[in-house]
Amino acid sequence: MGVAEALGLLTEVMDPKAFAPKFASVIDYFLVSVKKEAPSNQFPLISGLRSCLKVMCRDELCENEPEVEKLLERILATIHPIAAMKRNYNDGKALKCHAELLQCFEYLGKARLTQTLSFLYWEDYN
Numbered sequence: 001m002g003v004a005e006a007l008g009l010l011t012e013v014m015d016p017k018a019f020a021p022k023f024a025s026v027i028d029y030f031l032v033s034v035k036k037e038a039p040s041n042q043f044p045l046i047s048g049l050r051s052c053l054k055v056m057c058r059d060e061l062c063e064n065e066p067e068v069e070k071l072l073e074r075i076l077a078t079i080h081p082i083a084a085m086k087r088n089y090n091d092g093k094a095l096k097c098h099a100e101l102l103q104c105f106e107y108l109g110k111a112r113l114t115q116t117l118s119f120l121y122w123e124d125y126n
Contacts, residue, residue: 004033008048016059023061024071026052031078042082043097049079050100053107072112076119079104 011019011026019026030049034042053075055061083101088094108116 002044004030004048005044006048008051011052011055014055016055016061019055020059020061023052023056027071027075031074034078034082039082039085039097040093043093043100046079046082046097046100046104049075050103050107053104053111057107057110068112069115072108072115073119075104075108076116076123080120080123 007026008030027049030045030052034045034049037045079101083098083105087098105116
């Protein structure tokens with residue numbers, strides 16, 4: 001799990017030109033891994049995903065990704081159910097993971113506000 005978090009942090013210091021072609025595959029790794037792990041073990045994965053999304057926003061990789069619509073849809077479909085789960089406010093680790101999830105939504109909103117809000121609207125009201 002620590003390797004996943006480190007991978008996310010490494011993306012923050014990588015050359016954007018070197019990371020851009022690998023962006024979708026790195027995001028897919030995090031999405032698949034988050035689905036496989038129990039909620040108590042998801043923090044390093046969510047943290048790594050947040051780092052990748054931060055880079056996406058900072059370096060505007062979202063504009064260069066040809067299948068960005070599908071990619072953002074997959075990201076949102078994966079993290080929304082986790083963020084919507086009822087929180088145990090006595091569990092600091094769960095709250096820390098939830099804060100990382102909220103930052104993921106922040107970066108997705110910065111990159112593609114309309115698509116992010118549309119997804120959340122339809123998920124919450126359908």
